[in-house]
Amino acid sequence: MCGLCYIPGFGNECASEDPRCPGALPEGQNNPQVCPYNLYAEQLSGSAFTCPRSTNKRSWLYRILPSVCHKPFESIDQGHVTHNWDEVDPDPNQLRWKPFEIPKASQKKVDFVSGLHTLCGAGDIRSNNGLAIHIFLCNTSMGNRVVHWALSFLLVPQKGKLLIYTEFGKMLVQPNEICVIQRGMRFSIDVFEETRGYILEVYGVHFELPDLGPIGANGLANPRDFLIPVAWYEDRQVPGGYTVINKYQGKLFAAKQNVSPFNVVAWHGNYTPYKYNLENFMVINSVAFDHADPSIFTVLTAKSVRPGVAVADFVIFPPRWGVADKTFRPPYYHRNCMSEFMGLIKGHYEAKQGEFLPGGGSLHSSMTPHGPDADCFEKASKAKLAPERIADGTMAFMFESSLSMAVTKWGLKSSSCLDENYYKCWEPLKSHFTPDSRKPAGPN
Numbered sequence: 001m002c003g004l005c006y007i008p009g010f011g012n013e014c015a016s017e018d019p020r021c022p023g024a025l026p027e028g029q030n031n032p033q034v035c036p037y038n039l040y041a042e043q044l045s046g047s048a049f050t051c052p053r054s055t056n057k058r059s060w061l062y063r064i065l066p067s068v069c070h071k072p073f074e075s076i077d078q079g080h081v082t083h084n085w086d087e088v089d090p091d092p093n094q095l096r097w098k099p100f101e102i103p104k105a106s107q108k109k110v111d112f113v114s115g116l117h118t119l120c121g122a123g124d125i126r127s128n129n130g131l132a133i134h135i136f137l138c139n140t141s142m143g144n145r146v147v148h149w150a151l152s153f154l155l156v157p158q159k160g161k162l163l164i165y166t167e168f169g170k171m172l173v174q175p176n177e178i179c180v181i182q183r184g185m186r187f188s189i190d191v192f193e194e195t196r197g198y199i200l201e202v203y204g205v206h207f208e209l210p211d212l213g214p215i216g217a218n219g220l221a222n223p224r225d226f227l228i229p230v231a232w233y234e235d236r237q238v239p240g241g242y243t244v245i246n247k248y249q250g251k252l253f254a255a256k257q258n259v260s261p262f263n264v265v266a267w268h269g270n271y272t273p274y275k276y277n278l279e280n281f282m283v284i285n286s287v288a289f290d291h292a293d294p295s296i297f298t299v300l301t302a303k304s305v306r307p308g309v310a311v312a313d314f315v316i317f318p319p320r321w322g323v324a325d326k327t328f329r330p331p332y333y334h335r336n337c338m339s340e341f342m343g344l345i346k347g348h349y350e351a352k353q354g355e356f357l358p359g360g361g362s363l364h365s366s367m368t369p370h371g372p373d374a375d376c377f378e379k380a381s382k383a384k385l386a387p388e389r390i391a392d393g394t395m396a397f398m399f400e401s402s403l404s405m406a407v408t409k410w411g412l413k414s415s416s417c418l419d420e421n422y423y424k425c426w427e428p429l430k431s432h433f434t435p436d437s438r439k440p441a442g443p444n
């Protein structure tokens, strides 16, 4: 299918022309007096003009009309999108949500934008410091509606594939794949069934591949497995107007324009949307004893200005071998200065076999204790430590942030998905303390 080809690589300088217009990219310069095919040149800057080369991000778009051709933006219904982190009192408890309910298409048509629900977040949009986690629940394509998002986000579909139209081309993103739409990029999403997923939105920073340090030059998410769309355009007049929705300073605005915004015939640059298949993640873990910390599963990171501290990391728990000797193999009990939101794309998470379900989530905020439930502890403490497959058919993930996130009113109340009994999964844990014997009672 034309338009569903991709350019492999992460953060590279790329160039792409729609094959219907060969030679659409100007040669030797960005902004000729008259562009090939009489297109308009428009630069999309994702970093300050003055950023060092290693962090400078921009692309040049050659389009039928520049994106400035629209009527004024006006405020629209905010739905369940918010950046107000003081809607309800903070809740320091371990929180878990049942699968978020997708509206039935037969009852109400809901597209991606109307189906956005802010779950939690922290920080300040105006000063470009913070993050938000949203859940999208939709059943209808966006049609002649496009979103112009002022912040970067990482999209994790959990149920239903997404056909994402962007100014750079089209991407098909299926569950177990992710995509990143960077600041200011316009997009529209077609869906094919009742569809659900998670969004990690970061303010003022970009997602990067984590440094590998002693791991070496290869491993984790390899750069060549990231896929960038190729140029595709439509020269389509829209009677009645195409709606451009702008999420600006956390609020939704809409403007009309007469043409499809997907009118970019060619582009070049290093600032693009991209997607990635989580199956391609090269898992690295302990082959001796004990655990590596879960940062070993980091796919992408959005760094803060503090060295080694992320605004948010995107971390996954893929299928792999567990081989650690003399080790309690599930995740250890812990308290973390970082906040951990977890979601489940499919299968069962190893530390919670029960009520942590695909399409649900959990939040363990800064310094909130958590760990395996009582069943998991009992089984793993007695298990024979042969090499075993872990998490086959499963993909859990974590958005981990250095910010302490507030949960919205929708998250705590109106979603009606909060599991009031979550804390009970640890209640059966009992003391095994044997003060008269150092020797463990188990197989160790």
Ligand SMILES: [Fe+2]
Pocket: 334, 336, 340, 364, 370
């Ligand atoms: Fe944790």
